Amino acid sequence: MGKNALVLSGGGAYGLSHIGAIKLFEEIGFVPDIIVGSSMGALIGALYSCGFNSKYMESIAVSFDTKLLLDFISSDKKRRRGLLQGDHVLNFLKLLTKNRTFNELDKQLFLNAADFFTGEEVLINEGSVAEAVRASVSVPWVFEPYKIGDRLLIDGSVSDPLPVNIAKKQGVDKIISVGFSEYTEDLEMDARAIYEKKMVKKNIHKIRKNLLKDMYCNDELNNKPRTVSVLEEGFVQIENMMDIVFNATLNENKKNSDLYIYIDLKKFSRMDFRKADKIINKGYKETKKYKDELIKLLDL
Template sequence: MSTSNGTATPGTSTPPLDKPQRPLRVALALGGGAARGFAHIGVIKALEARNIQVDLVAGTSAGSVVGALYASGMNGFALNKLALTMDEASISDWAMPFRTRGLLQGIALQNYLNTTLNNRPIEKMVKPLGVVATDLKTGQPILFQRGNTGVAVRASCSVPSIFEPVKIGGHEYVDGGLVSPVPASFARKMGADFVIAVDISQRPESGLTASSFDVLMQTFTIMGQTIKAYELDKYADVVIRPNLAAMSGSDFSQRNAAILAGEEAVAKIMPELQRKLTASRAAV
């Protein structure tokens, strides 16, 4: 628009400035599965190798262990080295028989993690971290985003009858896998725009039942099928499923094979992941 003398009216001919594009917040939702959780490390390594930036992490059970270490600033190669040198005995502490409610206390796992993380609390992580556990009395899920990292992860990993329940703030907590086997919904609650979920559970029909621990894990798998299917369908943008059919949740000797399975699963799904990430970034 011009005035009568041919000069422009201030501001009227200036095109509106484009609003700066907000970065897409990408989350990694790491599911439970005991020793099968080593596959999460392979997933992280493969994502890093392809320059996929993860902004926040939510973890359940074994996923909370790897998630806490990753959120602290460790990269995939550091996690790989830590996994292959970890002594299984360093995270096992047998409880006194007939005087407890679990075979393992879980304090060894708590101490191992806090020592490795230099006692860094959840809220001081490099990446925002959420740890999912289950309130033993109410059955409700809880998302820990502050406080002692080792204690929260211990609660998230406390498989009933294997680990003793963990008391935090007057409540007792057990394994988060009971209510959120793969915490995609909690990643959304933490502010994620795009959720990459990693499901390391077995299909019930291929589950191993050779030991009492395997039977317990198979029970978890059966119980969690409906919850997991709903959560992944509604909240996950991409689901990575490493091929761990031959691996028991109690077999720490196959940790390297699990890591490789995680890497292979990312390579397989990468075209879909890249396509969906591109579309989501354009929509932000």
């Protein structure tokens, strides 16, 4: 029997719905051989690869107090490169993953991040799992970028929020992907999305060059942190552009998936971490709609 891959997309709090999807997978006996994740999908995928079940992951998600993020704000003005320094996040990730390396995982795991200077996708499948996740969730303006090797890395969704291409390169038999944007076969919309993706890439490059560079590299600006409102506004702009990038790559990724599971989370925000229980439950219900297709496709 060939190997099966599960690809989990990024999406902020939306990514918590992956826990609900995994709960359904557990019920029908689907155990992926390979897991690929981006951003929040990288975090959930890493925990899943560590051997944690959906019940355990849900207990963490619903009990986590987002106010703790305030403790993550850097007090070292010379080091401040974003709203969140990220050291506490990294320590938390090391605790969750028990500081495992990729070689020590129960399942094969592949995560993506983006090169800070070029936006190029970077595959991470060796070394510290916690550090890989830290890099993949490094949302520009929110987290400091994270250096692995000689590359400065930011959120994987900047390059590809649903990295089906990584799974495809592993030569798997079946690819199941989970995302939050609807699939369309409208060719006109396809062409528009491709154009928008090109424009977004230009905009992201411009922001990276003119604004992110200031925040991360200019000591004078780092002497005084940007206000939260400015950071939030910037995050919304980045998030909106990521939506367009996602939509522009979705059809290609879907076509390379044997089954694309769409989780409708329009009633929620990507910042709704306090609604973890509802988002997880929604993920379960939406994935359940694909139960028969999954069983047939995977011969369960």
